[in-house]
Amino acid sequence: MSKIIQAIRGMNDILPDEAELWMYTEETVRRLFASYGYGNIRMPIVEETRLFNRSIGEVTDIVEKEMYTFPDRNGDSVTLRPEGTAGCVRAVLEHNLLYDGPKKLYYEGPMFRYERPQKGRYRQFHQFGAEALGFAGPDIDAEQIIMLGRLWKTLGLTDVELQINSIGDNEARARHRAALVQYFEAHHDRLDEDARRRLHSNPLRTLDTKNPAMQDLVENAPKLAEYLNDEAKAHFEGLQALLTAAGIPFRVNSRLVRGFDYYNRTVFEWVTTKLGAQGTIAGGGRYDGLVEQLGGKPQSACGFAFGTERLVLLLKEQGVTSPAKQPDAYLVHAGEGATAHAIRLAEGMRDAGLSVLMHGGASSFKSQMKKADASGARFAVIIGDDEAVVGDLSLKPLREGGEQQRLSLPAAIDRIREYH
Secondary structure (H helix, E strand, C coil), X not given: CCCCCCCCCCCCCCCHHHHHHHHHHHHHHHHHHHHCCCEECCCCCEEEHHHHHHHCCCCCHHHHHHCEEEECCCCCEEEECCCCHHHHHHHHHHCXXXXXXXXXXXXXXXXXXXXXXXXXXXXXXXXXXXXXXXXXXHHHHHHHHHHHHHHHHHHCCCCEEEEEEECCCHHXXXXXXXXXXXXXXXXXXXXXXXXXXXXXCCHHHHHHCCCHHHHHHHHCCCCHHHHCCHHHHHHHHHHHHHHHHCCCCCEECCCCCCCCCCCEEEEEEEEECCCCCCCEEEEEEECCCHHHXXXXXXXXXEEEEEEHHHHHHHHHHCCCCCCCCCCCEEEEECCCCHHHHHHHHHHHHHXXXXXXXXXXXXXCHHHHHHHHHHCCCCEEEEECHHHHHHCCEEEEECCCCCCCEEECHHHHHHHHHCCC
């Protein structure tokens, strides 16, 4: 007998029991984003490779090591999307969505990165992302951070901390980059392989290293805050004032830089201590230059994303569960003609907006009643030969007590609705 084919490493099945918490989380996110005026956009999973090379940055781990890139049948280089911002901006430009003013958009779906699978990090993972395009002030940065804070509160999460930083504009980063190169060159013998490789191409990423042997070196590196221009300083001060006014605690983390080249000014992360090394649960910031970089007219923009796997994992760690969704009725049936009558009754109840489970297969009434009770349904709807001939049903309460009754379908629907 041949071996059962298994899922590809790092690409996981989400089974029904866990999917309940996923669906609850997804529905909560969609409602919340809509309440802040974000409209849904859905982009392809596969994009031209150059989209990510130009947006994320060619000297990043994602582009260098992690993208699923391959030639299609025309020989064009295409990539399974590793993140959503680039595709969202591409869609906005392609369809001229900013013709009538700024837009707030959100998306969800699978992303792909070839990295070592570990708890909360997989090769196929799912993200929610939100992008606000055409908004220049710190108020939209603050609103997105506040929106995430409300999401954590709505889901019942605790032990989450907000960290923020400003990485300034191009001129400030260029001066800071030169200072970093000079500093790290003077300590070349203490750099690890990644830091040496990026020394002249992307030294800013070294500030985000997780290598314990380099922490002291990084801590004493030149600080980007010392190079910010007046506009960037004012923007960051404005953000802090708005967060303080909204009652959102935060910590300024001067080493926070994020992993994509398109960021400028505000960067932020929501972090937790409950997931070990994978402590970041959401991150984002400004990317005011990306629209122009991808061929559009200059536009301000700000956005964030979070991984659904990591969020669901954190919910489980903190004992958060999805609200129980019990069926209204479990339909028990046996006898000649009972099945056909049971199907008609079940559809009539569903037409009335009730949730109905119908027993499948031949079993005794006793066995079916056990399953009805185990289902969590409020009522058992019983169909035998007598009910099938007359066209009615027997309704037995399973949770609230009371006697079994013979009722018509409309009367049974009214009785079940009394317990909604």
